[in-house]
Amino acid sequence: MITVAYQGEPGSNSAAATAALHPGSTGLPCTSFEQALDAVTLGTADLAVIPVDNSAAGRVADVHHLLPGSGLSIIAEHFLPIRFDLVAVPHGTPQQIECVRSHVHALSQCRKILREGGWRTLVSQDTAGAAREVAELGDPRHAALAPPAAAREYGLRVVRAGVEDDPDNTTRFVVLSREPVLPEDTGAPTMSSLFFCVRNIPSALYKALGGFASNAVNITKIESYQMGAGLNPSRFYIEIEGHPDEPRVALALEELDFFSSEVRLLGVYPAHPYRREGHEQ
Incomplete structure (x- = not known):
């Protein structure tokens, strides 16, 4: 039986997402997202389930601040209808x-x-x-x-019952593991998450992202952030549709790498059926 860490208490939405993803697992309630990630890093838990964005409230957890230093990889996603x-x-x-x-x-x-x-x-x-x-x-x-x-x-x-303002209210969760799991490229819908930092040259971001457009790779999310104070180069978190082994994705990533000082693949995982049903995040 695996142990899954989540932020919150028994009865929370994170606990419900954990039960849906891994029925029969042992839940490990944590007081913060950082504590949930640390549980996996230290081996107290096998996996962590973290909410990353909500259709009504926007970003939930700052993935770009949590993941780079954790050494963990995204291996799955889950969309949970939210009811209050x-x-x-x-x-x-x-x-x-x-x-x-x-x-x-x-x-x-x-x-x-x-x-x-x-x-x-x-x-x-x-x-x-x-x-x-x-x-x-x-x-x-x-x-x-x-x-x-x-x-x-x-x-x-x-x-x-059911007092939420939006009946379509949905939260997206990601599953994090110590070991990366790279699924085979079978042609099934796949998502990839990456961090990158562009080189300090004119139009670097435009050129770095140009490969996705020219190779018809859809970017479903892009967020910018800075590490520390001062004039440090901006870093970016993106999610794309596709597997790194697909030729078109490989070409796009090659162009991204050329115009970036750092590129890090954070996870490759099956696209949740919620995406395939035509819903928006």
Whole structure:
């Protein structure tokens, strides 16, 4: 049985993603993304499951800050539909609620019900942790926005189910491993994640990315960031459709390498069916 680290508490969306990806695995709850990655690096866990972006709230974890120094590789992705319930202690009534607590992203994804209730909000470190806090308080004035599993986990009552603003709300998770897993190029839809730093010459970024356009390789994500202060060259994180062994992808990567001072392949993994169903991230 494998052990999978995730940020959050039992009943969280990360725990649900872990169960969906690896049924029967042992979950290792962690207080931060860094702690989850360290668990894999140190061998306490076999894998880590990390949320990277949400269709409503945008970026969740700063992958480009977490991964370069970790030595870990992305081996899979998973898209999880996000559902939130308003939960409270069993003996309370909706009319008694005065304060709703949850993770900051959950609060931003459930603005409609918060406006309707006129409740004050309190930010918790984790959605499932917010449910646990409500259970521990035992105060009917406090409620939480939490995933459906959290009410069962902490013995709470669902006051109102499915309160997320967007019914298509989805979070993308990646699975991280100590050892890279390079799947064979079978022609099946594949994603590749890379970091690169362009050379300090005019139009370097334009030229580095030109190979993807000329070879019909789709870039699904590009993010820029800087390491440290000062005028250090910008670094970039990109995700592309395709396998490095495909001729068109290999040509694009060759051009990228020519105009870059550093290129690092972070992972090659099967594209999740969610992409093939025509959804956008």
